[in-house]
Amino acid sequence: MNFERFQNQSRLYVIGALEPEELEQFEKARKKFGKKAEDFITKCYALHEAFALSLRPAKSSAAIKERLMAMVKAKKES
Amino acid sequence: MKGIQTGDADALSELYDRYNGILKALILRVIHNEAEADDLLQEIFMEIWNQAKNFSAQKGKPLGWMVTLARRRAIDGLRKKQAYARAEERLKNETEQQPDAWVHNATEEEIVLSDTRLLIRKVISGLPPAQQQAIDLAFFRGMSQREIAAKTNTPLGTVKTRLELGLKKIYDGLKDLRDEL
Numbered sequence: 001m002n003f004e005r006f007q008n009q010s011r012l013y014v015i016g017a018l019e020p021e022e023l024e025q026f027e028k029a030r031k032k033f034g035k036k037a038e039d040f041i042t043k044c045y046a047l048h049e050a051f052a053l054s055l056r057p058a059k060s061s062a063a064i065k066e067r068l069m070a071m072v073k074a075k076k077e078s
Numbered sequence: 079m080k081g082i083q084t085g086d087a088d089a090l091s092e093l094y095d096r097y098n099g100i101l102k103a104l105i106l107r108v109i110h111n112e113a114e115a116d117d118l119l120q121e122i123f124m125e126i127w128n129q130a131k132n133f134s135a136q137k138g139k140p141l142g143w144m145v146t147l148a149r150r151r152a153i154d155g156l157r158k159k160q161a162y163a164r165a166e167e168r169l170k171n172e173t174e175q176q177p178d179a180w181v182h183n184a185t186e187e188e189i190v191l192s193d194t195r196l197l198i199r200k201v202i203s204g205l206p207p208a209q210q211q212a213i214d215l216a217f218f219r220g221m222s223q224r225e226i227a228a229k230t231n232t233p234l235g236t237v238k239t240r241l242e243l244g245l246k247k248i249y250d251g252l253k254d255l256r257d258e259l
Contacts, residue, residue, distance in 0.1 A: 011245035017216040019223050045142045047245065050252050051217050052145040054198045057099025058106050064120045065094055071120075072087050072127055 001029040007040060014044040079140045082130040090127055097141065098123070101148045107218045108152035118155055122148045153220035201251035209244030212237055 001009070006029045012018050018026055030037045081089025101122060105115040126144060133143050202210060215221045215229065223241065227234045 008242045008246065011249055012216075012241055015213075015217045015245070016220060017223060017241055042138055044249065045138050045146065046252065047217075047249060048145040048149065049139065049142045050198050050201075050248065051213075052100050052104045052141070052148075053195055054202055055100070055103035055107055058102040058115070060098050060102045060119055061116055064116050065091070065098070068094065068120050068123050069087065069091060071124055072090060075127075076085065076087065 001025060001032075003033060003036070006030070006033060006037060010037075010041050010044045011047065014041065014047060079130060079133055079135070082127060083133070090123065093126070093140075094123055097144060100141070101144060104145060104148055104218075105152045108149070108220075109156050114155070118148075118152060122151055125151070149217070149220075156220070198252065201248055204251070205244050205247055208232075209240045209247075212240040213244045213248075216241060 006026070009018060009022065009026045009029070012022075013026055030041075079089075079093075082093065098119060102115055102119050105118050105122070106112070109115055109118070122144075125147060129147070133140065137143075205213075211230065212226055215226045216223075221229065223234060223237050226232070226241075227237045230237070232240075
């Protein structure tokens with residue numbers, strides 16, 4: 001697998017869309033390309049942020065935050 | 079994140095205020111159920127609190143880490159609760175009503191979009207609908223290429239091509255944004 005192919009596969013990998021048989025080849029190429037591969041995969045995770053940011057933010061109930069902070073406080077005190 | 083890593087609850091409160099709307103929208107997009115989304119949102123922020131020590135700034139930005147975590151939990155939750163069929167039905171209904179629900183899920187007048195959101199949506203909406211659909215099903219529904227092929231009655235190779243081309247266009251289109259994200 002050349003690096004251009006690896007880049008295409010990386011974008012599928014970060015969204016979990018590689019098929020099992022592709023994943024094996026991808027992992028081999030990932031080892032072969034080393035740091036360059038890891039750096040590129042890290043960049044690809046920006047796609048996750050982009051997809052989330054493409055959505056209109058949704059409102060949550062105020063009770064959710066209250067419950068969350070109460071759980072955190074209880075955990076810190078335990 | 080540094081504050082959370084040192085056990086500062088105020089830092090978690092601030093993080094929640096800043097990102098709960100984005101994460102809730104993501105969760106809702108996956109599970110299509112308001113009450114379940116709220117429960118999951120709370121669980122995810124608790125996981126962020128518990129797992130903060132595993133976050134490394136060298137591996138990406140906090141939002142990326144949180145979105146990855148939230149998406150995984152939402153897709154897991156969807157499958158575990160066996161709500162898949164029900165959500166599928168809702169998705170089908172939505173798709174019938176709004177073919178481009180992902181991109182046009184509200185009128186422009188209803189949304190106050192940040193410059194970032196506008197740019198991202200512009201890039202995504204520039205893709206052919208078939209590429210948008212393939213990416214939507216893969217990212218927000220956690221579907222494999224084979225599942226997408228079956229659902230859309232499309233050859234597997236075509237699905238693969240649509241995903242590759244669509245993701246590359248988005249990735250390239252967001253080049254200027256990537257460092258900011």
